Amino acid sequence: MPLPKRVIEPIFVARSVYERNELPGDLETVTNTTLTNIMRQLSSLARHSEDLFGELARETNNMADRANSLQGRIDRLSIKVTQLDSEAKDVSLKDIHKKKAFKSATQFDQDIFSRATMPTAMLETYQTCDKPPPLDKLNCYRDDGKDGLKFYTDPNYFFDLWRQDILQETERMKNDRYKQKHKPKSESNASSGGGKRGQNKRPRQPTNTREKQRQIAIGHGETLMPNNVIYRTPNSIVNQQEVPVYSTTDYYDGRPNRPNSIELRRSYPEGSESGYAPASPHYQQQMSYPQQMNDESAYNSAMYAQSQIESPYGAPGTPSRGGKIRPTQPPPAPPSSGSGGTPNVSNANTPTRGRSMSQGRDVLPPPPPIPSNISSPQQVANGILRHPGRTSMNTRGDSPQRTDLNNHVMAQLNSQITNIDINDLPPPPPVPQYHMSPSNNIAPPAPPIAPPPPALPNGNLSNGITTNNKPANIITPPPNHAGLLKEIETGISLRKVDPQQQNQRSYNQGDLMKEIREGIKLRKVEQMRDDIRQQKQSNLHDVASILARRVAIELSDSESDSDDSDEEWMEPNETSA
Amino acid sequence: MASDTHREAIQRQIHQDWANREYIEVITNSIKKITAFLNSFDMSCRSRLASLNEKLTLLERKIDHLEACINKDSIVRP
Numbered sequence: 001m002p003l004p005k006r007v008i009e010p011i012f013v014a015r016s017v018y019e020r021n022e023l024p025g026d027l028e029t030v031t032n033t034t035l036t037n038i039m040r041q042l043s044s045l046a047r048h049s050e051d052l053f054g055e056l057a058r059e060t061n062n063m064a065d066r067a068n069s070l071q072g073r074i075d076r077l078s079i080k081v082t083q084l085d086s087e088a089k090d091v092s093l094k095d096i097h098k099k100k101a102f103k104s105a106t107q108f109d110q111d112i113f114s115r116a117t118m119p120t121a122m123l124e125t126y127q128t129c130d131k132p133p134p135l136d137k138l139n140c141y142r143d144d145g146k147d148g149l150k151f152y153t154d155p156n157y158f159f160d161l162w163r164q165d166i167l168q169e170t171e172r173m174k175n176d177r178y179k180q181k182h183k184p185k186s187e188s189n190a191s192s193g194g195g196k197r198g199q200n201k202r203p204r205q206p207t208n209t210r211e212k213q214r215q216i217a218i219g220h221g222e223t224l225m226p227n228n229v230i231y232r233t234p235n236s237i238v239n240q241q242e243v244p245v246y247s248t249t250d251y252y253d254g255r256p257n258r259p260n261s262i263e264l265r266r267s268y269p270e271g272s273e274s275g276y277a278p279a280s281p282h283y284q285q286q287m288s289y290p291q292q293m294n295d296e297s298a299y300n301s302a303m304y305a306q307s308q309i310e311s312p313y314g315a316p317g318t319p320s321r322g323g324k325i326r327p328t329q330p331p332p333a334p335p336s337s338g339s340g341g342t343p344n345v346s347n348a349n350t351p352t353r354g355r356s357m358s359q360g361r362d363v364l365p366p367p368p369p370i371p372s373n374i375s376s377p378q379q380v381a382n383g384i385l386r387h388p389g390r391t392s393m394n395t396r397g398d399s400p401q402r403t404d405l406n407n408h409v410m411a412q413l414n415s416q417i418t419n420i421d422i423n424d425l426p427p428p429p430p431v432p433q434y435h436m437s438p439s440n441n442i443a444p445p446a447p448p449i450a451p452p453p454p455a456l457p458n459g460n461l462s463n464g465i466t467t468n469n470k471p472a473n474i475i476t477p478p479p480n481h482a483g484l485l486k487e488i489e490t491g492i493s494l495r496k497v498d499p500q501q502q503n504q505r506s507y508n509q510g511d512l513m514k515e516i517r518e519g520i521k522l523r524k525v526e527q528m529r530d531d532i533r534q535q536k537q538s539n540l541h542d543v544a545s546i547l548a549r550r551v552a553i554e555l556s557d558s559e560s561d562s563d564d565s566d567e568e569w570m571e572p573n574e575t576s577a
Numbered sequence: 578m579a580s581d582t583h584r585e586a587i588q589r590q591i592h593q594d595w596a597n598r599e600y601i602e603v604i605t606n607s608i609k610k611i612t613a614f615l616n617s618f619d620m621s622c623r624s625r626l627a628s629l630n631e632k633l634t635l636l637e638r639k640i641d642h643l644e645a646c647i648n649k650d651s652i653v654r655p
Contacts, residue, residue: 014601049611
């Protein structure tokens with residue numbers, strides 16, 4: 001509703017309340033009343049004109065002041081300019097640093113339409129307006145915490161609308177930029193994802209630099225062959241081809257596993273820290289992943305030095321995983337039935353799951369057959385989940401190269417064992433021996449050894465060994481099962497191997513936990529950013545700050561670049577878990 | 578006669594009233610003119626002042642720039 005700025009008061013000058021007395025006096029009364037009202041109008045007009053002239057005079061005075069100061073500055077400037085000598089132009093770099101940056105002292109008009117800068121005449125008009133009904137008194141009866149008055153009238157409505165619009169646009173711009181920066185990275189991850197298992201950072205880095213170089217080259221106007229196509233297809237082809245033959249090499253199949261590894265990382269803290277596997281099969285699967293990862297990392301840490309040396313073989317020697325199958329693989333047979341995990345069942349499951357689950361565990365010996373009367377679901381989960389890896393290893397354990405590799409690992413482990421303080425570790429339970437026996441059984445050189453009787457694992461259960469120990473014990477044999485055969489035959493150093501493995505495993509677990517924590521920290525940082533953003537949003541209440549923020553975001557290209565590069569560095573840590 | 582005098586009185590009053598109304602009309606018209614003039618004066622003054630303000634702001638910026646340039650030299654010199 002438009003409001004006139006100045007209203008001359010009595011609008012209808014002739015209207016008034018007249019008493020009907022006699023006719024002749026009537027006309028005079030009307031005339032006199034009209035004249036008085038006209039005089040009131042004139043007074044009002046005079047007041048308004050005084051106000052008007054006063055405003056104009058104030059503004060002109062301001063102008064005059066500014067013009068005077070400007071004139072003074074111009075005079076001073078002209079004097080300075082005449083005094084300037086054009087020859088003295090020795091600008092030294094040191095002096096440049098001493099100078100203050102130029103900062104304009106000019107203040108521009110702000111809040112032109114706010115209530116504070118409203119002209120007095122307008123303010124008076126506003127004050128004559130009816131006040132809105134005191135709906136804000138009903139605020140205490142509202143559940144949603146909104147201001148009741150804002151449903152009636154909200155002076156800030158349009159500003160809020162504009163603010164939200166602008167802020168959302170800013171956020172969208174930021175997100176777009178973020179996505180644009182991260183898209184190529186994710187693609188490169190997908191293409192180069194697997195790499196060598198032990199060093200996740202390694203393969204990623206070259207591809208990034210390649211991408212960068214390529215983009216730089218393209219930026220320079222060169223045309224390049226579509227390297228990526230050539231680069232990727234061999235992987236997939238080789239991967240598919242090698243799955244049946246070598247049951248995949250670790251080189252190529254890292255990509256499909258990646259999402260799962262992330263999943264692992266999420267589920268890991270719950271499962272590992274509690275050390276208790278809930279009954280649901282799904283959870284068991286999750287629970288088993290971290291352990292697999294541990295095995296893998298342990299194995300890789302042990303194997304890495306040699307994989308460097310025997311690079312042609314080292315990589316293929318690494319665990320086979322049909323990673324593609326794994327994500328969709330259903331969890332092992334649910335142990336909920338208690339006795340469901342019979343040896344037959346587990347054996348039947350192993351071949352199919354062998355490729356999918358055997359990530360990093362080709363060296364592991366086959367698990368002992370699961371006792372028929374297992375009571376704890378966790379045991380079943382461990383047993384069943386471990387099978388695949390071990391069985392797949394067995395298939396490959398036949399190759400002499402494999403045994404060579406294992407021997408190398410064994411030698412390394414033995415050298416490490418000597419350095420380990422066994423006292424720190426829990427005394428190795430007798431069970432591991434029994435668990436070992438399966439490895440002997442399955443390992444090609446020592447087929448004669450009979451599979452472990454199911455009763456022994458039961459005894460293991462009854463011994464009350466901690467859940468943490470169990471997986472370790474079960475896992476321990478793998479890396480060196482070829483060498484273990486000899487040791488088992490000699491029957492001496494086997495217990496030492498266990499603590500060693502366990503120690504290593506716990507160490508790796510610590511690493512893993514650390515990484516996980518770092519990952520969680522990273523997420524927290526992002527959340528903190530979000531919080532800060534929200535705080536900023538809530539704090540942005542004036543136009544200047546909003547626009548300044550928008551401009552800052554638009555100008556922050558270089559900063560965000562550096563941030564992204566940092567995140568690129570950080571991500572390998574996250575996914576390496 | 579009485580009716581005639583009464584009618585004349587009424588006619589005179591009506592004439593007087595017409596004269597008064599005309600007078601009032603003149604006054605109100607002049608008031609309107611004053612307000613119109615004041616409004617136009619206000620508008621023109623404000624527009625001129627605004628243009629002047631614009632020019633002054635521009636000049637101030639230029640002077641700022643010039644002062645910064647000259648002060649830079651003057652600072653560097655010693």
